[in-house]
Amino acid sequence: MAKSPATGPRGRDKGQRAAPELSKAQIVETGLRLIDEEGLQGFSVRSVAKALGCYPTAIYWYTPSRHFLIAEIVTIILRDVVPTAELEWQDWLRALLTRYRAAIARHPNAAPLIGVNLVSNASVDVDLLEGLLTKLHQAGFRDDALIDAYNAVVGAMVGFTTQEFAMEPPDADDLQGYLKGFPAGIDAARHPMLARMAGPMMGRSFILRWQNGATRPMDGAFALYVDAFVAGLEALLSRADR
Amino acid sequence: MAKSPATGPRGRDKGQRAAPELSKAQIVETGLRLIDEEGLQGFSVRSVAKALGCYPTAIYWYTPSRHFLIAEIVTIILRDVVPTAELEWQDWLRALLTRYRAAIARHPNAAPLIGVNLVSNASVDVDLLEGLLTKLHQAGFRDDALIDAYNAVVGAMVGFTTQEFAMEPPDADDLQGYLKGFPAGIDAARHPMLARMAGPMMGRSFILRWQNGATRPMDGAFALYVDAFVAGLEALLSRADR
DNA sequence: ACCTGAACACCGTTCAAGT
């Protein structure tokens, strides 16, 4: 008489159907787990199906395409980036960029999915939009300038971190070997500044690194970046006041 | 007796070999052309081979992997982004970011290749490194702060533009349809700011767009972004002075 | 409603063989 616990929400006393073996949530979670554990190249519709013990085509009953599956995964990753509303706009912006970076740092292999695809750019989080627009309005931006400021902030938020967590090449050792020999080949007469800095920069700077932010975080650069951007917005606003 | 014009540099008077049919430059140019004309998904080792009328495996005589081929393509795209040295550091930085964006705008489909891959991040352009370090040194950054500033600038340079030219989904029409209905669904009581701004923002803002910068450039946002970033660096430097 | 199963048109890359 009593429904078996395995029976799904559509289970009836008579004419019962078996509960679905799969669910959308399970598929999305499995996808994210594969990205975390195996890297981006370990994630595919087929590998998700394999991990769930079903045919690849079964996935398509729950999601219309690879793109949409990725969008769902991104939504989970960016679930809690919106700061509390009581912060001053400068602190709120700093918190937003920092929380976004922290979210990516928890799932570094997923970073390329967000910066690069229009859709998963941030699967329309209304609270993020409302919060950001409100704070920028409080700061003093209006009309077209408000839209520009919104775009500048989103660009700043996603841009740096996407870079920091860029994909390492499959043959990272070769790259390391090449870069380690790089400083010795610099012509100090033609490139004096580079000759002096290449050593200390090696391994912890854009262009001159072979690992990404997952193993070599760029905390100092990020802090400077955020401080500069927010201070710059303040400067522009105070200029416009006059 | 005379060498035929088709004979390559290794051609000898005796024991001649036929000139190679392919060349690295030709392969790289073909790859870039395919990206420009067909989009990123029209570019593959196999499609390059097809366009050149050879077997896919012939490509591997000239380049060790897909990754390296992409790095070569990126090098061509970013050939001329370094501004002239006589500019003041603020103008030099603005010119750098603007020239980078212009270079991507000429090959918008290639944008995701740069922001996302560690290697092709900018295939070690020594003049870019030297120029940037010199200007930041002139600005007043030293030691670790110089490295941080370098990374902040590269992050700012690549980050915004990568976003602006993010990949449109294959089913952009669906996205457009979804987003056009989005403003009507906003609860104005809970999200008043968004309710007011969603209309004017639609189609020309991150998250709320279905086309990228190739068709809908974000000039105003980019200008604000660059001005804020440079003004922010100035502000940080003058604070540190005291 | 939910999943199996076969099939299509692709990938990047390796390895042996030709000339």
Add this chain to the structure above:
DNA sequence: ACCTGAACACCGTTCAAGT
């Protein structure tokens, strides 16, 4: 030295069929 040719282990997605 330079390229052909076959092969391997993958992709995302469609479509028909089962239960």
